[in-house]
Amino acid sequence: MRLGVMGGTFDPVHVGHMVAAEESLHQLALDEIVFMPTGTPPHKQRRLTPPELRYLMLHAATAGHPHFWVSRYEMDNVRMDYTVDTMTDLRALLPGTELFFITGADAVLEILTWKEPERLLGLCTVVAVTRPGYDLGQLSQVLAGLSGRDSVMTIEIPALAVSSTMIRKKVAAGGSIRFLVPDGVAELIDKFCLYRKTSSAEGHCSGGGVGAGA
Numbered sequence: 301m302r303l304g305v306m307g308g309t310f311d312p313v314h315v316g317h318m319v320a321a322e323e324s325l326h327q328l329a330l331d332e333i334v335f336m337p338t339g340t341p342p343h344k345q346r347r348l349t350p351p352e353l354r355y356l357m358l359h360a361a362t363a364g365h366p367h368f369w370v371s372r373y374e375m376d377n378v379r380m381d382y383t384v385d386t387m388t389d390l391r392a393l394l395p396g397t398e399l400f401f402i403t404g405a406d407a408v409l410e411i412l413t414w415k416e417p418e419r420l421l422g423l424c425t426v427v428a429v430t431r432p433g434y435d436l437g438q439l440s441q442v443l444a445g446l447s448g449r450d451s452v453m454t455i456e457i458p459a460l461a462v463s464s465t466m467i468r469k470k471v472a473a474g475g476s477i478r479f480l481v482p483d484g485v486a487e488l489i490d491k492f493c494l495y496r497k498t499s500s501a502e503g504h505c506s507g508g509g510v511g512a513g514a
Contacts, residue, residue: 360484421448
């Protein structure tokens with residue numbers, strides 16, 4: 301069993317996440333990919349959308365894909381969500397499974413600030429997702445003195461200049477996010493008024509939907 305693990309806040313999940321997962325699935329010959337929304341991330345300072353709503357958006361994004369599923373493991377865990385702890389738990393829960401932790405190359409540049417990075421590299425392969433033409437020189441420098449650096453690999457995905465930060469800003473400004481997030485995710489953002497100054501987890505937004513064309 302070869303299992304890909306995509307962790308993150310997914311606030312919100314967008315097409316970049318989905319393309320990265322699909323490319324990883326095929327390029328690495330993975331059997332499945334689990335999306336694991338974090339509950340209490342150690343590096344995020346801003347206030348996050350409630351975990352249940354981020355979980356719902358991931359379900360909407362992955363619905364119907366035979367090899368994608370969503371786990372509540374980190375969001376239901378009361379501790380701080382460190383990747384090394386999650387991978388340790390998965391190793392115990394899934395003996396014999398080959399684990400691949402998939403994240404952006406920019407995030408891997410911070411690997412030396414992660415909790416116990418060398419132990420992490422003994423538990424799984426860290427997959428740094430890059431855009432075509434991405435300069436890997438800095439990443440190589442960061443990994444140079446790290447034991448287990450051979451457990452870090454890179455894969456390229458089609459260039460997609462989209463991020464969760466961009467999505468939140470576009471919604472706040474009343475812009476269109478059509479084709480930037482899966483349709484079901486746009487519907488949930490609209491339904492729960494997410495990322496607007498008047499966002500609410502109970503009411504409905506007035507006016508046009510955020511998934512509508514400009």
